[in-house]
Amino acid sequence: MSLQPSWQPRWQLFPATAFDEHAETWRTLNAATARTPLLAPEFVAPLLREFATSRTLLAICTAADGIVAMTVLAARGGGIWEVLQPSQAPLGLWLHRPDIPLEPLLAALTRRLPGVALLVGLTQRDPLLEARPPDSPTLRTLDYIRTAHVPVAGSFDDYWNARGKNLRSNLKKQRARLLKDGTVTRLQIDRLPEQMALAVADYGRLESAGWKAQLGTAIHPDNAQGRFYAAMLAGFAARGQAAVYRYWFDRQLVAMDLCIEGEGTLIVLKTTYDETVPPGLSPTLLMREEGCRRLFDEKQVVRLEFYGKVMEWHTRWTDEIRTMYHVNHYRWPLLRQLHAAAGGHATLLQRLRKRSVPAPARQPTPTME
Incomplete structure (x- = not known):
């Protein structure tokens, strides 16, 4: 009509x-x-x-x-x-x-x-x-604001080879450094409803150890945004549409993404990392590289959305930017x-x-x- x-x-x-x-x-x-x-x-x-x-x-x-x-x-x-x-x-x-x-x-x-x-x-x-x-x-x-997304099409190798040489070289050097130090990295993805409350609590602890704690904006299971994220993620998980990414250096949790899925899109809602990680290491970018590889290999989504103001690192990750x-x-x-x-x-x-x-x-x- x-x-x-x-x-x-x-x-x-x-x-x-x-x-x-x-x-x-x-x-x-x-x-x-x-x-x-x-x-x-x-x-x-x-x-x-x-x-x-x-x-x-x-x-x-x-x-x-x-x-x-x-x-x-x-x-x-x-x-x-x-x-x-x-x-x-x-x-x-x-x-x-x-x-x-x-x-x-x-x-x-x-x-x-x-x-x-x-x-x-x-x-x-x-x-x-x-x-x-x-x-x-x-x-x-x-x-x-200008925001960015990554189209998930073709192979990860083709996508990655189209990224800038500095990004690829930097992450390769970081992985070599971790390997030399004997540090084992691991990407964990949780999707079950019963895992979401603990995921938000873990996220809050990681975030509360950083600069957001000083501003009073960190997630906590007992504050409004903590309750929102726990309930929201559990609701999406019940439909098979939530994904919490955790990245580990050995037994140390160093980065997390809180994500939801739907209509062929994976949306990164929140990202945090451990600010005590030694200088020269970027756990969030290392996690993002492995996460993207999985997305390209599994071919379950067609777009990775960030929905935040474009930062310099976004421009290294994708050319797809809109206002x-x-x-x-x-x-x-x-x-x-x-x-x-x-x-x-x-x-x-x-x-x-x-x-x-x-x-x-x-x-x-x-x-x-």
């Missing part, structure tokens, strides 16, 4: 706590649209349990032939709403059918939200999953013009709302239909 001019999107609003009731509908829409494990219910449900608040809403849009869009939104204040975007989520929580234009959906959602919504932001969009829409009088896209983006939809064209002129700062919209927007009529609370 293509959107007809007479068709009006119908949005319903629910508290985020209602997500479990609509999880299978969300799964179906993800399968018909983005088709990414990062928007599977196994990822979204534990994310909401740990990071949603009482002001977080689940929004569902229907048409004559069914549901065409779903999202999870958080109010930022000042009439600004955004998709819920904890740092643990590489993608914003938004799905919509590709045959339905984005702008009418956002316009209807802006009118439906409580109070006077001035801006609705869709953060961290992936052009590989959803084409970047053109700007319009009420819609503006902004660059987010992710944000989408802002404004209630009125003037808001878009003023926001762009102010460099996109929310404070301008907040001031404008106080000065220029008439007091809204009393709004009903979100419907729980």
Whole structure:
């Protein structure tokens, strides 16, 4: 179905706590649209349990032939709403059918939200999953970060020989050094649900020994992100779609990756390493080399995704780099013009709302239909 001019999107609003009731509908829409494990219910449900608040809403849009869009939104204040975007989520929580234009959906959602919504932001969009829409009088896209992936095609030897000489030579020298020292390296991959809680605990201990512990951002089994990763990975493992990579120097755990799989993609969510490893050794890169060899040999996935800001080492690992983006939809064209002129700062919209927007009529609370 293509959107007809007479068709009006119908949005319903629910508290985020209602997500479990609509999880299978969300799964179906993800399968018909983005088709990414990062928007599977196994990822979204534990994310909401740990990071949603009482002001977080689940929004569902229907048409004559069914549901065409779903999202999870958080109010930022000042009439600004955004998709819920904890740092643990590489993608914003938004799905919509590709045959339905984005702008009418956002316009209807802006009118439906409580109070006077001035801006609705869709953060961290992936052009590989959803084409970047053109700007319009009420819609503006902004660059987010450049991210990288490795296509898993052909043989590992062909892939590896296409890498830079410095990378190949450096890792070869590291392996020779380890061999000379009598250090045995080992790659371990865990996939069972009952292994995930221990994996997150091990990851937390490794991460807590490094610089993240000083910032208070390290994973711990008892903090929100530790609970999220344990529950999320167990959910994916129950479907055969989780993979925890551990790398060992003899009996010393020196690096870990927390990964999920789906739709032919392996996604690296978190990486950490032992910062006490002697200088000149890169356990993460050694682990990545062996892991990539397995991916090319097993041919179970077609893409290895990093979903982080491109670092120098990414450019040695792959040439496939793309730019992710944000989408802002404004209630009125003037808001878009003023926001762009102010460099996109929310404070301008907040001031404008106080000065220029008439007091809204009393709004009903979100419907729980």
